[in-house]
Amino acid sequence: MSQTTERRVRQAAIELFATRGFHGTGIRDLAEAAGLSSATLYHYMGTKEDLLVSIMRGSLERLITAAQRVTSDASDPLDRISRLVALHVFTHASQQLETRVVDGEIRALSDARRPEIISLRDAYEALWQSAIDDGCTRGQLRPSSRRVARLALLEMCSGISRWYSPDGPFTLDDLARRYVEMALGLLGAADPLPELKLEPVQEVVAVVWGD
Amino acid sequence: MSQTTERRVRQAAIELFATRGFHGTGIRDLAEAAGLSSATLYHYMGTKEDLLVSIMRGSLERLITAAQRVTSDASDPLDRISRLVALHVFTHASQQLETRVVDGEIRALSDARRPEIISLRDAYEALWQSAIDDGCTRGQLRPSSRRVARLALLEMCSGISRWYSPDGPFTLDDLARRYVEMALGLLGAADPLPELKLEPVQEVVAVVWGD
Amino acid sequence: MSQTTERRVRQAAIELFATRGFHGTGIRDLAEAAGLSSATLYHYMGTKEDLLVSIMRGSLERLITAAQRVTSDASDPLDRISRLVALHVFTHASQQLETRVVDGEIRALSDARRPEIISLRDAYEALWQSAIDDGCTRGQLRPSSRRVARLALLEMCSGISRWYSPDGPFTLDDLARRYVEMALGLLGAADPLPELKLEPVQEVVAVVWGD
Amino acid sequence: MSQTTERRVRQAAIELFATRGFHGTGIRDLAEAAGLSSATLYHYMGTKEDLLVSIMRGSLERLITAAQRVTSDASDPLDRISRLVALHVFTHASQQLETRVVDGEIRALSDARRPEIISLRDAYEALWQSAIDDGCTRGQLRPSSRRVARLALLEMCSGISRWYSPDGPFTLDDLARRYVEMALGLLGAADPLPELKLEPVQEVVAVVWGD
DNA sequence: CATGAATGAGCCTTCATTCAT
DNA sequence: GATGAATGAAGGCTCATTCAT
Incomplete structure (x- = not known):
């Protein structure tokens, strides 16, 4: 599990959750911000x-x-x-x-x-x-x-x-x-x-x- | 436009937006809390x-x-x-x-x-x-x-x-x-x-x- | 809740579940067979x-x-x-x-x-x-x-x-x-x-x- | 191609297909039941x-x-x-x-x-x-x-x-x-x-x- | 051999909104 | 006023499959 990718996901989540809120952030937003497809996201996290x-x-x-x-x-x-x-x-x-x-x-x-x-x-x-x-x-x-x-x-x-x-x-x-x-x-x-x-x-x- | 109903809608919105957030509150939640159908809600408000x-x-x-x-x-x-x-x-x-x-x-x-x-x-x-x-x-x-x-x-x-x-x-x-x-x-x-x-x-x- | 539509949904489900199986039948298949959008389906049923x-x-x-x-x-x-x-x-x-x-x-x-x-x-x-x-x-x-x-x-x-x-x-x-x-x-x-x-x-x- | 592994895959498939049905069985279920990763599964089979x-x-x-x-x-x-x-x-x-x-x-x-x-x-x-x-x-x-x-x-x-x-x-x-x-x-x-x-x-x- | 990483397509379900009645 | 019926878009998540390593 590439550690840098995991960090990118985490960082994207922090930024989006902070600025738009948890409910205001979609999985697809998260994926885009992390530079991944939404399916790939799930290699680096459990649920949202x-x-x-x-x-x-x-x-x-x-x-x-x-x-x-x-x-x-x-x-x-x-x-x-x-x-x-x-x-x-x-x-x-x-x-x-x-x-x-x-x-x-x-x-x-x-x-x-x-x-x-x-x-x-x-x-x-x-x-x-x-x-x-x-x-x-x-x-x-x-x-x-x-x-x-x-x-x-x-x-x-x-x-x-x-x-x-x-x-x-x-x-x-x-x-x-x-x-x-x-x-x-x-x-x-x-x-x-x-x-x-x-x-x-x-x-x-x-x-x-x-x- | 019954004023008390309008207030009920407003009050329901305040309560739900405050406790769950705007994005965490659905139109149906709002309608239920106000005791209305979600369609009727739109007589008392514009958009969410x-x-x-x-x-x-x-x-x-x-x-x-x-x-x-x-x-x-x-x-x-x-x-x-x-x-x-x-x-x-x-x-x-x-x-x-x-x-x-x-x-x-x-x-x-x-x-x-x-x-x-x-x-x-x-x-x-x-x-x-x-x-x-x-x-x-x-x-x-x-x-x-x-x-x-x-x-x-x-x-x-x-x-x-x-x-x-x-x-x-x-x-x-x-x-x-x-x-x-x-x-x-x-x-x-x-x-x-x-x-x-x-x-x-x-x-x-x-x-x-x-x- | 139009009873005929509800029946159409039911009938479509029976046909599809019988021929393709429950897991082989998608919500979209169901909707199409009943002549509805998949969202409308949910007015006539709970979950699948x-x-x-x-x-x-x-x-x-x-x-x-x-x-x-x-x-x-x-x-x-x-x-x-x-x-x-x-x-x-x-x-x-x-x-x-x-x-x-x-x-x-x-x-x-x-x-x-x-x-x-x-x-x-x-x-x-x-x-x-x-x-x-x-x-x-x-x-x-x-x-x-x-x-x-x-x-x-x-x-x-x-x-x-x-x-x-x-x-x-x-x-x-x-x-x-x-x-x-x-x-x-x-x-x-x-x-x-x-x-x-x-x-x-x-x-x-x-x-x-x-x- | 280890024959015993192939058998394990086959046996897992038989068990899962029989109990959950083909459409009710995911590739991941299969892999887990066979003790393999889902990618490795494809060494022992073609498609599902x-x-x-x-x-x-x-x-x-x-x-x-x-x-x-x-x-x-x-x-x-x-x-x-x-x-x-x-x-x-x-x-x-x-x-x-x-x-x-x-x-x-x-x-x-x-x-x-x-x-x-x-x-x-x-x-x-x-x-x-x-x-x-x-x-x-x-x-x-x-x-x-x-x-x-x-x-x-x-x-x-x-x-x-x-x-x-x-x-x-x-x-x-x-x-x-x-x-x-x-x-x-x-x-x-x-x-x-x-x-x-x-x-x-x-x-x-x-x-x-x-x- | 084996697998992490990746993905497009699709899953079931809910969204906010409209409208004819 | 009020609401059942309707929907396109989007929700979070999983699918079967591929491939570089």
């Missing part, structure tokens, strides 16, 4: 839904792995939050299409396949909640509601994949720093922003997403 | 896309009207921002399905119909940008980037329609106040939050969305 | 399998009803057997295509639908077995095995639908008499064939299959 | 239809050969009939799947290939007709119609392949004797059944089907 699930699972598993690594050596809650935000910004900008699929097409999953993906997403969001909770416990954060804060923060950060363009005026580092700043403001951080080191996050990103 | 456009236009026009009214008698940028956030929260929570359609199904529009909706959305967002810009000019806000701040803020606020449940622990007023607080933090408001009066916003909402 | 099941069920239910009526007023086992054979011959010749479908396409049914049809078929065959058993008990029949006799007899009689042609040299009455004769020989009937009256069978056939 | 034809031809040729041998040294028509019935029973029970394919899938043949198989089948049935006719001429049989008798008799005997199970209560010898008995009854044999010797039939079967 299998392909969607595989994209989502892969994306979320990488994200969870990266989030765990990036926070494992950070004891300070503010530091953990900052790293999570930076990681999220990096991935939602540079893997813009993939993350849009993950965030936006969960409803297209059948009842049989949805739970798996939902639980991966929940596992990821639990890492954020835990960091926020710790920050509150230590008095470093003062959000009006911990849960609402998590939801608002995640929506704010995920939104990047919906508008980011590599042609824009900001580097990813720029963007990450700005989002960390906004995040801490949003969370009612008591102290001014400490100096943010992006290197640890960049390293993890390089390892997890690099080939 | 016409129905989508009409929902989006109606929603955005009401939103723009409300935003203009709510900010027309507020000269202080912080006040305008706060009112916009409160209004946005009110509508994205209480008109959750409708706003989800507006925010999420723009990509389903044909090239011919998209510009109209996009320009309505842009008009609405321009009111936010203007308030943010004014706040910066007056030195009341210090976001790292005015444009990024608008995008981040709007994503944060719109996210409510994706998770809000009326069974949750917060009243709409609660939620609005919390979001205003987070918004000002996100924007780097220099001064502490002044007392927020929700009455003007509530009045406008009652007028614009009341029947 | 639904159509098959409905044909089989209808055919078997009529057969069971007729068999019960034809034997209800015959106490003599030989008489019952003779009537069953005559009825079977009548239907398998005049409803040749339909019975061929019932007898030959059971294997095409999915596991979910097969049991219903199988139990109808079993109910019908039980009427035969009971008549044979009674004949043996009374000493009128001497087959070497009751069960094998039933199987052999039914196969012999059902075979008619596979070769009968209305252009052949025999009338249905002729054929029925000959088969009754062969059946009693096959079953080892002790006494010579009593005079066979076909009228009761013909009446039942007229009622059950007449419109 | 070639495989069907080859199975049918082989089966019918063996049957004709055996029928000729078994009747060649029997001058008495009743003896010939009895031997033909016994042979038919033996083969339709022990080669149940193969004979089911021969009897049931002729309609799946294309117009180009059907005549060959039909003429083989006709040659075989002619042997039966000839024996029946001779029996009638000599006054040993009194069927009401010679042709109908042949058709009824063959259907009765062929039916065995549709219900026989080696787990059943009868040995093949048993079954053969019972069928001969029923056959003579069906044909209106004037005299009681003479002693039936199965040995000549068994010998021919051993030679023709033995490996």
Whole structure:
């Protein structure tokens, strides 16, 4: 099974699912975008839904792995939050299409396949909640509601994949720093922003997403 | 043309487009949800896309009207921002399905119909940008980037329609106040939050969305 | 739902399923034979399998009803057997295509639908077995095995639908008499064939299959 | 070309064609049942239809050969009939799947290939007709119609392949004797059944089907 | 020998839409 | 108003077959 062809299929699916939605993407669109006949497509995937699930699972598993690594050596809650935000910004900008699929097409999953993906997403969001909770416990954060804060923060950060363009005026580092700043403001951080080191996050990103 | 039937069709469309997406909703689903035959449906709508456009236009026009009214008698940028956030929260929570359609199904529009909706959305967002810009000019806000701040803020606020449940622990007023607080933090408001009066916003909402 | 069109669909299905088999018949063949587009077909049927099941069920239910009526007023086992054979011959010749479908396409049914049809078929065959058993008990029949006799007899009689042609040299009455004769020989009937009256069978056939 | 692999393919085809029908059997099913890839399958067969034809031809040729041998040294028509019935029973029970394919899938043949198989089948049935006719001429049989008798008799005997199970209560010898008995009854044999010797039939079967 | 890769044609079914009644 | 009937186009997927390796 030619690995490059499989990648082409996957990449085509990510692009089309992201821009037209799962239900808005036909098998024939997919085949054309991948440069194959629609019959050949089925050498590289199971059903259309299998392909969607595989994209989502892969994306979320990488994200969870990266989030765990990036926070494992950070004891300070503010530091953990900052790293999570930076990681999220990096991935939602540079893997813009993939993350849009993950965030936006969960409803297209059948009842049989949805739970798996939902639980991966929940596992990821639990890492954020835990960091926020710790920050509150230590008095470093003062959000009006911990849960609402998590939801608002995640929506704010995920939104990047919906508008980011590599042609824009900001580097990813720029963007990450700005989002960390906004995040801490949003969370009612008591102290001014400490100096943010992006290197640890960049390293993890390089390892997890690099080939 | 019975108005209640037309509303039933509209309501069914809002519910289905919001939960399954435009492409995931069939004409037969729509007809069944509205209690009509699929042929009868066409007495109350043009094409499926016409129905989508009409929902989006109606929603955005009401939103723009409300935003203009709510900010027309507020000269202080912080006040305008706060009112916009409160209004946005009110509508994205209480008109959750409708706003989800507006925010999420723009990509389903044909090239011919998209510009109209996009320009309505842009008009609405321009009111936010203007308030943010004014706040910066007056030195009341210090976001790292005015444009990024608008995008981040709007994503944060719109996210409510994706998770809000009326069974949750917060009243709409609660939620609005919390979001205003987070918004000002996100924007780097220099001064502490002044007392927020929700009455003007509530009045406008009652007028614009009341029947 | 135009009843004549529905009948045309049914008739087309019977003809095609009988001559090409269920799996050898395409939806497009069906549509063409019924004079419809393949989409319109679906106004008059559920799935292709639904159509098959409905044909089989209808055919078997009529057969069971007729068999019960034809034997209800015959106490003599030989008489019952003779009537069953005559009825079977009548239907398998005049409803040749339909019975061929019932007898030959059971294997095409999915596991979910097969049991219903199988139990109808079993109910019908039980009427035969009971008549044979009674004949043996009374000493009128001497087959070497009751069960094998039933199987052999039914196969012999059902075979008619596979070769009968209305252009052949025999009338249905002729054929029925000959088969009754062969059946009693096959079953080892002790006494010579009593005079066979076909009228009761013909009446039942007229009622059950007449419109 | 490994002969055992070829046999595996053939055996898989016989099993699947018999249980699902020719049109109900896919090339992939065939490949899987034979433990090959679908491409490799084509080293051992021509087209799917070639495989069907080859199975049918082989089966019918063996049957004709055996029928000729078994009747060649029997001058008495009743003896010939009895031997033909016994042979038919033996083969339709022990080669149940193969004979089911021969009897049931002729309609799946294309117009180009059907005549060959039909003429083989006709040659075989002619042997039966000839024996029946001779029996009638000599006054040993009194069927009401010679042709109908042949058709009824063959259907009765062929039916065995549709219900026989080696787990059943009868040995093949048993079954053969019972069928001969029923056959003579069906044909209106004037005299009681003479002693039936199965040995000549068994010998021919051993030679023709033995490996 | 064996098979991954490939495909045009076809599978059954549903799509959004129209129209005569 | 309302709907049965109708359809061309398209939906996702599988078909039997070929061929380079």
